[in-house]
Amino acid sequence: MTRNIPICAAVLILLCAIVGCAVNPVTGKKQFTLVSESQEVAIGDEQYPIMTQVSGGLFQDEELQAYVNEVGQKLAKVSHRPELKYQFNVVNSSELNAYALPGGKISITRGLLTRMDNEAELAGVLGHEIGHVTARHVSTALTRQLTAQLVMAAMTTYLKEKEVKYGEYYSLAGLLATQLMMLKFSRSQEYQADELGIQYMAKLNYNTEGYVQLLELLQSTYSREPTFVEGWMSSHPLTRDRIETAKSQIAQSGSTSADKTFNEAGFKRRIKILRQAEPAYKHYDQAEKMMAEGKIPPAIVEYKKAIEIAPNQAIFYSDLAFAYFKSNQLKESQVNIDKALKLYPDLFHSQFYSGLIYFHAKDYRRSLASFDVADKLIPSQPSVKLNQGMCYENLKNTEMAVKKYQEVLTLANEGEIAQKAQERLNALGYSEEPQK
DSSP: OGGGSOHHHHHHHHHHHHOEEEEOTTTOOEEEESOOHHHHHHHHHHHHHHHHHHTTOBOSOHHHHHHHHHHHHHHHHTSSOTTSOOEEEEEOOSSOOEEEETTTEEEEEHHHHHHOOSHHHHHHHHHHHHHHHHTTHHHHHHHHHHHHHHHHHHHHHHHHHHTOTTHHHHHHHHHHHHHHHHHOOOHHHHHHHHHHHHHHHHHTTBOTHHHHHHHHHHHHHHHHOHHHHHHHHHHSOOOHHHHHHHHHHHHHHTOOSTTSBOOHHHHHHHTHHHHHHHHHHHHHHHHHHHHHTTOHHHHHHHHHHHHHHOTTOHHHHHHHHHHHHHTTOHHHHHHHHHHHHHHOTTOHHHHHHHHHHHHHTTOHHHHHHHHHHHHHHSOOOHHHHHHHHHHHHHTTOHHHHHHHHHHHHHHOSSSHHHHHHHHHHHHTTOOSOOOO
16 A cells, blocks of 8 residues: 555655656756646746735836836847747835746846846846746756655655644645745856856846846845845845856956946936835835834824825825724725725735725625735635625625635635634534535
């Protein structure tokens, strides 16, 4: 029986059954992979919109979004995998970060872009992320995650069958490790992505010194403001040796002469709205910190200051609305959430808050409409499903309410949200377990 086979052996047998090899486009060598190129692309297509929402949505400046995509597409065309359908966007986060998803889906944060001085720095970070894609580092991370999930599945089954004490904690620890593994690149992968990014920059006549400027910016910022750079540092290990290696690669490429471009003037022109919004986001970040500390009245003041400086940023109104909601000022919260949705209707953040606000206003249809949009933007969130169920229950649609509560229990079988869903099912006379 399979239960008598050691876990590692069972996993290896399964891996052997599905193992595949692919030629690395950069090295020309075969490498182990569980992810084909078509699967890589499909995963990226599915996850990119979700990751964009999780990262704060798009920064609201169509010209800036077009500019970053334009720079990225030029670099992608001279890369080792020009056939991929690359996408580039600016996500609305104050962190200094950039990331690549499978299939060439790449994001850079507002926070990192704000700190840059020229287009060469932008090309450097985008080229680096393209390097991760072309060298199949992202696919390697995916393969590592899939392998870990197979180990976790076998491990969880084993723990249940053997009734190992505290087995649920071992499973949880493994799950967390799996997620963390997906986020990290190795030191050697970082060096290779640096080298590839520098190559792509040089092909487009960028002054590759811009990339060193970027690395030094990140390192100096980390020493002063570590919380803003933690995301980058966790996934992109940065050492002094790595910076010196990049300098050596640049010296060998001969791409720092006077005829190579930084395009500082063009860069500053294209990020004008971002620069204008920068002081507003300082007030916003301060407000967010105050909210986390439970200091709602001063947070409201900071949100209002942000709006005075940059009145077209939806997230300011959204979070101001939530602050009013938390302080039981329902009318003010409705006014501000409506402004947020008018500016950016496809932001999960705003739609979720809208659902909460209008539910408490007893406008259950309006609330349900917002939760339905939120459910499309980031699918399968237990908190959204629970609130949909509560809306349906108040609209006397018991069948749909039960369906949503059961979906909650399918997604989360423990915790406060699961407990609330089970309580509502019990109250409605549906205490049986959901179909799985």
